[in-house]
Amino acid sequence: MSHRPVCVKCGIEMRLKEDGVGCLDLTEKQKPCQIWDSDMYKCPLCGIEILTDFGQLPVATRHEKGFAETVALWRKHFSIVENKKDDIRSK
Numbered sequence: 001m002s003h004r005p006v007c008v009k010c011g012i013e014m015r016l017k018e019d020g021v022g023c024l025d026l027t028e029k030q031k032p033c034q035i036w037d038s039d040m041y042k043c044p045l046c047g048i049e050i051l052t053d054f055g056q057l058p059v060a061t062r063h064e065k066g067f068a069e070t071v072a073l074w075r076k077h078f079s080i081v082e083n084k085k086d087d088i089r090s091k
């Protein structure tokens with residue numbers, strides 16, 4: 001059992017926008033590292049979007065055979081969000 005995410009700014013439950021979204025974790029050098037299955041939620045008021053509901057384990061990691069092919073398949077058939085490593089962007 002889980003609770004839908006709540007938008008802190010708006011104080012309202014977010015809506016599921018898309019399930020089966022690939023979260024592609026990148027290394028410090030911004031190279032693909034792991035891919036996770038997740039769900040995208042959107043706030044109906046402010047429109048902010050987040051990924052949540054990650055599985056217990058990644059779908060694939062870069063040390064596994066066929067990782068590049070798996071990433072290519074996800075890019076072709078699903079939405080992919082790249083998760084940049086420690087990229088704060090407030091510099």
Ligand SMILES: [Zn+2]
Nearest residue numbers: 007010043046
């Ligand atoms: Zn909101």
